[in-house]
Amino acid sequence: MRQAIPAELSDLVRSVKFDGGVATIIADAGGMGRSAAAQLQRELEQDVGAVEGVEEVRVALMADKPSRPIIVVGSGKGGVGKSTLTANLAVALAKLGHKVGVVDADIYGPSQPTLLDVQGERPRAEGQKLVATDSPHGVKVLSMGQLVEPGRAIAWRGPMVGNALSQLVDGDWGDTDLLLVDLPPGTGDVQLSMLKNNKPSGAVVVSTPQDLALIDATRAIDLFRQAKVPIVGLVENMAGYLCPHCGEASDPFGQGGARKAAEELDLPFLGQVPLAMEIRAASDAGDPPGAGDSEHGQHFVALAAQVSAFVKAGKS
Numbered sequence: 001m002r003q004a005i006p007a008e009l010s011d012l013v014r015s016v017k018f019d020g021g022v023a024t025i026i027a028d029a030g031g032m033g034r035s036a037a038a039q040l041q042r043e044l045e046q047d048v049g050a051v052e053g054v055e056e057v058r059v060a061l062m063a064d065k066p067s068r069p070i071i072v073v074g075s076g077k078g079g080v081g082k083s084t085l086t087a088n089l090a091v092a093l094a095k096l097g098h099k100v101g102v103v104d105a106d107i108y109g110p111s112q113p114t115l116l117d118v119q120g121e122r123p124r125a126e127g128q129k130l131v132a133t134d135s136p137h138g139v140k141v142l143s144m145g146q147l148v149e150p151g152r153a154i155a156w157r158g159p160m161v162g163n164a165l166s167q168l169v170d171g172d173w174g175d176t177d178l179l180l181v182d183l184p185p186g187t188g189d190v191q192l193s194m195l196k197n198n199k200p201s202g203a204v205v206v207s208t209p210q211d212l213a214l215i216d217a218t219r220a221i222d223l224f225r226q227a228k229v230p231i232v233g234l235v236e237n238m239a240g241y242l243c244p245h246c247g248e249a250s251d252p253f254g255q256g257g258a259r260k261a262a263e264e265l266d267l268p269f270l271g272q273v274p275l276a277m278e279i280r281a282a283s284d285a286g287d288p289p290g291a292g293d294s295e296h297g298q299h300f301v302a303l304a305a306q307v308s309a310f311v312k313a314g315k316s
């Protein structure tokens with residue numbers, strides 16, 4: 001029976017049973033939009049229905065988990081600005097009308113409570129669920145940093161990481177319609193549990209223009225591709241520095257590397273964010289520029305518009 005299912009769908013199929021002419025298929029439609037899930041159902045019905053002896057096909061789609069799209073923000077390397085981008089994208093997406101929640105899954109350096117100005121706030125638990133904290137910027141947040149003392153989670157192994165991550169993703173997010181997940185750098189336990197338990201609808205990958213960061217970003221992209229997570233696109237952060245004193249422009253991490261890498265990898269290039277003192281200072285102060293209309297805020301709004309279009313396309 002399984003042989004009747006085309007290779008590109010077989011990864012989504014969790015079980016196939018055949019009894020008395022009835023084929024029952026359980027498939028994973030988690031993170032899919034409504035039309036993609038309906039199409040998956042139709043294709044499975046057609047392919048398996050064509051097998052000799054099959055009189056009826058029953059398809060059960062597991063879609064109950066992420067009823068809201070999840071966009072992960074990842075990087076291959078640490079310190080390239082993934083958390084800064086996540087916070088700024090979140091507030092810019094909220095400005096564009098989305099009801100956004102941020103999951104800070106960076107166990108090695110949870111920084112969303114600082115970036116979104118909810119530092120020191122402990123989420124309350126209601127029933128079995130953690131209730132996401134409201135930030136002053138109109139986005140909700142749950143962070144590994146709210147669960148454990150700074151630095152304590154570093155020794156965690158796979159299952160502990162998976163449990164903690166589920167507590168955050170499956171928390172009480174109210175009417176949030178989009179989750180952004182700030183992943184730790186690399187391709188470790190958090191990424192694997194995320195892919196296994198809460199398949200993202202898309203991934204944004206951040207890199208600096210530097211060759212080393214780009215090589216690492218390529219590894220992160222490979223992981224998402226293997227797991228069949230669509231890549232929303234690549235963002236080049238810390239691109240070009242304008243000296244606030246003399247006005248001279250320089251490129252501490254090189255120029256245009258991420259755009260070139262996106263072309264080579266056949267991925268959308270979402271845009272650049274300059275290396276700017278104002279971005280660092282405002283972000284550290286819990287006032288992400290993406291929430292406002294400043295020149296730097298506009299970079300994040302332009303990126304958010306593309307993420308918004310991606311999410312809306314997935315829902316239609």
Ligand SMILES: Nc1ncnc2c1ncn2[C@@H]1O[C@H](COP(=O)(O)OP(=O)(O)OP(=O)(O)O)[C@@H](O)[C@H]1O
Nearest residue numbers: 078079080081082083084109238274275276279280
């Ligand atoms: N475009 C930018 N201009 C200036 N500073 C930036 C910019 N992007 C990020 N930074 C600063 O660089 C540092 C690292 O950024 P951030 O914490 O967002 O990176 P990360 O990739 O999430 O790192 P980590 O590996 O710790 O998770 C922070 O101090 C941040 O304020």
